[in-house]
Amino acid sequence: MNSRFTFLFLIVLALTVNSQQNDFCDTSRFGGTNGTQNRNGSCSSTVQGEIPDVDHMVSSLIIFPPNEGSFGPNETFTVSVHVIGLDTGFFDDPKTNYYLAPQTVNNNTGKIQGHSHITIQQLNPGQLLAPDPQIFAFFKALNNVSTNDILFQEVGPLPVGYYRICTMVSSSGHQPTLMPVAQRGGQDDCVRINIK
Known part of the structure; x- marks a missing residue:
């Protein structure tokens, strides 16, 4: 009798947990994600999808401009x-x-289907606090097919200042790419540049 009760309890528990996972957004304080970029937040019930094997994880490196590179205030340059x-x-x-x-x-x-972005934020030299993510000097999605695994984006001119250039790799639906293991190298890169 005890084993039968335990078995029934485990079935009820499993059904409850499964129901809670499927109905997560029903109890969220946010409304459901509807395909728009909701600035007030939303709750997504989209499944995470396919995750690649460890031999196909994403990695990015900004190869130009170099870290601490310099440009004039009237110059354009290609990231x-x-x-x-x-x-x-x-x-x-x-x-x-x-x-x-x-x-x-x-x-x-075996690769994730997606795209990347370039985002540029102005910093104060020696800044040790994270910048406000809502404030940026430049943003552009890199939607094109890469050439020999290289993506290009023309930038500028930028006002005089010190800047951080970063990549943001995404799957096709714009969510950050999902990897098969936690212990790995980063999928994005940042460099600092001077406009003077």
């Missing part, structure tokens, strides 16, 4: 990013399909 583990050129409409699609992996290459 070049070498990225591996990403099948580039996959980009859902961020106005209608933001965070709606799960991550997908290309069946032939």
